[in-house]
Amino acid sequence: MKFLISDKIEEKGILKLKEKGQVEVETSLSKEELKNRIPKYDAIIVRSGTTLDEEVLSCADNLKVIGRAGVGVDNIDIDAATKKGIIVINAPEASTISVSEHTLGLLMASARNIPQANSSLKDEKWEKSKFLGEEVYEKTLGVFGLGRIGSEVAKRARKLGMDVLAFDPYISEERANELGIDLSIKEKVIEEADFITTHVPLTEETRHLISSEEFDRMKDDATILNVARGGIVDEEALADAIKEGKIKGAALDVFEEEPPFGSELLEMDEVIVTPHLGASTEEAQVNVAVSIANQVLDALEGKPAKNALNIPAMSSTELNRIKPYLSLAEKLGSFLAQVMEGSTEEITIILAGELIDEKTDPIKTSVLKGFFNAIVDEPVNMVNSEIFADKRGIKVIESKTSNAGDFNNLIKVQVSNDKTTTSVSGTIFGRYDERIVEIEGYRINTKLEGHMLYTRHIDKPGVIGNVGGVLGQNGINVGSMQVGREKTRGKAIMLLTIDDILDEEILKEIRKIDKINDVKYIKI
């Protein structure tokens, strides 16, 4: 086997590859040189410095695997690789321990004012009483996001004698119990934690997850930590909350703009900062090289690579037949992730009517792809979507029935936990007309696309008009509207397709309308 390493990686990873074949390390190839040389390799390992676009990949006649030593794959044309049957793999787990240790470092540093005391003493001041700290022992750590990093942080915090309360609606109680952690609701974590740390991806849903409303509800002596991504904590609201004494302080490794020069947070004694150092350790660099080398070798030996990001193309006849259902399935998964309530224990996928003869697997992976893409910021695709469910302890159940009710074909997807079940169903009319035809048991009929507004409310005169009024006043054009209700003056839902993005301010206004119980902005 022949390997090309075109960006610098740690020697340990190179040695792994050398055990199995011939390795060439060439870290300054021009695009032309890369195009000339790439045909002779079975695998290439890159970081962010090598661009593998369609033009380069069109020359890669023997290439079977691309390994990205790191997370982001912006420099790789995954669609072009997929078309050529080249598997693309990355290594998102390699920095988990480094980032969680950095979080614990910031936790202790903020509890004991270590950076401030360090600067003060180096300025030849001996300010013992100024830097009176606090213990973390028996304090509550609130963890947002119990994925790879969040769960490692939680485990370490428990060993320090802290109580851990976590909020993550996309993992099961069972997985949280395995970690010995109580899953809770967002409000409780915000209100009861002494330290709050965020380990969620940056998505539409998590942008400004911690903002003024959350700071208002926090304990006055709470500290917020962000070692995840800039933008999850609203920096302007954070600066105000500290100035107004609503919280004690913050520890930040990531910023809305990096470097955050000019930010007033850098001027505040209550805020300690590091320049995006979470993954900056020697060990993380070695882990990334070894992880990518092992996965590339697995893929070349035909074994499943745990972080594969794509799937080799299906035959064109097979793909043409199933393609509309894959698209519908992905949109239903995405819709469900955005409207569901509570935690996710099980995802059930039912294929009905003429779908009874189709393979379930590609439809199932498309549902999971849509579901997880709405809630994580790394690429989820047909190859890796089931792994996302597995890692979260979410059970995926598939079934088929010939009975599609009034439809020729139907895909029903439901998410359940021990308290609630949320379901959506969709069908395809003709060849390509994707429709959502059921939500939470209410019958509707709407195209699944663009921007949507979903409400759970009580059927009462004026509610629909008032929602329309708020949208109108804010210049939001409504494309279509569907309502469903249990009975007259009973529980009801409304789904509007709209032409624009809804910001949090408009959603807040709608939430204030009498008899509106819940409002969600959905983007498909």
Ligand code: NAD
């Ligand atoms: P992960 O995908 O393993 O875990 C993220 C978790 O967040 C998942 O369990 C998901 O269910 C949960 N989640 C998603 N939306 C949520 C919401 N609205 N509320 C609560 N939970 C939600 O990711 P990870 O590898 O643990 O990474 C976590 C974060 O750390 C990411 O933002 C990543 O970019 C960041 N990161 C930072 C550094 C650094 O240098 N500071 C390095 C690596 C990763």
